[in-house]
Amino acid sequence: MNKLSSGTRVQVLLAVRVAFVEHREQETAPPLLLDETLAPFDDQRAETVLDTVIDLAREGRQVFYFTARHDERTRWENRLEEADIEYSLQQLTAGDGHDPISEPPTIETPGAIDVPAPEGGDHWQYRERLDVPTFDPRQGAASAPLWYVTEDPEVLYRLRTAGIERWGHLKSLLEVGAVDGLLSETSREQVRQHGAALEAFVEAYTVGRGKAVDRDVLEAIDAVSDNFIDEVSAVADQVDGDPDALLEKVPDIHRFGSRKTEKLRKCLRDEGYLDPRPKRPDEQIRSAVVDTYCQHGLEPATAATAADRLIHRISGDSESSETTD
Numbered sequence: 001m002n003k004l005s006s007g008t009r010v011q012v013l014l015a016v017r018v019a020f021v022e023h024r025e026q027e028t029a030p031p032l033l034l035d036e037t038l039a040p041f042d043d044q045r046a047e048t049v050l051d052t053v054i055d056l057a058r059e060g061r062q063v064f065y066f067t068a069r070h071d072e073r074t075r076w077e078n079r080l081e082e083a084d085i086e087y088s089l090q091q092l093t094a095g096d097g098h099d100p101i102s103e104p105p106t107i108e109t110p111g112a113i114d115v116p117a118p119e120g121g122d123h124w125q126y127r128e129r130l131d132v133p134t135f136d137p138r139q140g141a142a143s144a145p146l147w148y149v150t151e152d153p154e155v156l157y158r159l160r161t162a163g164i165e166r167w168g169h170l171k172s173l174l175e176v177g178a179v180d181g182l183l184s185e186t187s188r189e190q191v192r193q194h195g196a197a198l199e200a201f202v203e204a205y206t207v208g209r210g211k212a213v214d215r216d217v218l219e220a221i222d223a224v225s226d227n228f229i230d231e232v233s234a235v236a237d238q239v240d241g242d243p244d245a246l247l248e249k250v251p252d253i254h255r256f257g258s259r260k261t262e263k264l265r266k267c268l269r270d271e272g273y274l275d276p277r278p279k280r281p282d283e284q285i286r287s288a289v290v291d292t293y294c295q296h297g298l299e300p301a302t303a304a305t306a307a308d309r310l311i312h313r314i315s316g317d318s319e320s321s322e323t324t325d
Contacts, residue, residue, distance in 0.1 A: 014049070018056070031062040038072050043140030044211055050075070054083050071172035115160040118153035126153040130160070135314060138212040138241070141199040142168025148313050149194040155187050167195050193296040197310055200292035201285060208279035211272065212241030223267035228256055232264070243273045286311060 014037065021030060034053070038046045057063050067073055073089075080087045116129045132147040144167040150156050162182055164170050173179045174188060183191070211217075215233035218224050224232045231253050232246075239245035247265055250256050268274050280288075286307055293303035 014052075029061050031064055032056060033064045033066070035066045036069060036072065037065070038067075038075065043142055046075070050079050054079065054085060057085050058083075069172075070176055071168060074172070113161050113163050115157060118157055121153060123147075123151050123153060126156065130156075134316065136212060136241075137202045137205045137314065138209060140168075141195070141202040142166060142171070144168075144198055146170060148310070149198055150187075150191050151194075151309070152187065152190075155183060155191070158182055167198065171195055189296075193293060193298065193306070194310060196296055197289050197292045197307065198314075200288045201310065201314060204280050204285040204288040206275075208275050208277040210243040210268075210275045213243045213246055213268065213273055214241055217273065221267045221271045221273075223264045224260075228253065228260070232256070243268050 018032070021032070032053070037049060053063055053065075065076060067076075076087075077089070118126045118129070121129060127147050130147065132145045135144045135148055146156055146159050146165060146167060149167050149170070150159070159165075159170065159179075159182070162179075164173065164179075170179070170191065174192060179188065213236050215229070215236065218229060218233060218236065232250055235249050235253070236246050239249060247261060247268070250264060251258065251261055265274070289307040289310060290300070290303045293306050294300060298306060
């Protein structure tokens with residue numbers, strides 16, 4: 001267990017506990033109580049948990065899910081509506097009568113977390129100071145570090161020191177006005193524009209590319225035996241989790257023949273990691289981003305420039321001519 005990521009450990013523990021309950025229960029199925037179980041997961045694994053819990057509900061098990069996170073509540077409501085599952089929302093108030101979900105606390109004062117200041121550096125220089133991780137579009141737009149949705153180092157600094165690091169978190173706070181006292185109206189609108197454009201990029205880019213595959217995924221879907229898991233996982237890392245590239249390279253592994261390759265292909269396909277659709281051309285992806293900027297009020301020429309800058313950020317193609325808005 002110590003070799004597993006925190007998200008995978010939670011998945012394993014959840015599966016073990018559900019299996020234990022199902023094994024011990026008699027005629028009556030006891031309810032399942034979950035407390036912010038989605039919190040440690042990326043988008044991909046969160047979807048797996050959602051599907052699993054919804055399947056349990058369809059089988060007749062009552063599920064109680066507790067959360068003080070607005071984004072989790074919204075996610076559950078959307079998925080339950082899609083699945084046509086009957087549910088009831090109960091809002092619990094704090095001792096002072098405040099509802100932490102429908103009335104989230106307003107974030108007004110930065111400085112709660114120690115973060116390096118920009119110190120006059122530009123957008124790209126500040127990325128280095130913050131050691132911003134590379135964004136993988138296959139993990140979903142919500143997982144993008146905030147550096148990708150604001151070109152203003154001071155705005156990024158205020159958000160980071162307030163404990164906000166990812167677009168998904170900031171988006172949920174923007175929806176309920178929780179950062180109105182932290183950012184100016186202009187800054188909030190610019191972040192919304194970049195965030196929406198980022199989502200458009202991810203939606204177009206991920207067509208035909210499948211979902212990222214790593215060791216945790218390979219073990220979870222039981223696609224590779226223990227004899228080959230180390231070597232196949234290493235190849236997955238080499239191809240940056242690309243499932244199609246992985247399938248092309250695994251036959252090069254000694255004794256990993258066509259039969260094992262086809263088993264891996266079937267597992268990846270059955271679990272939704274392969275996307276048979278043709279990839280979108282780069283220009284089509286760019287057009288989707290430009291259109292989104294235009295829909296958010298930018299003139300076509302300005303939208304085109306903003307789209308190119310965003311795509312450069314995502315691709316890591318820093319240009320010396322780039323300046324801060």
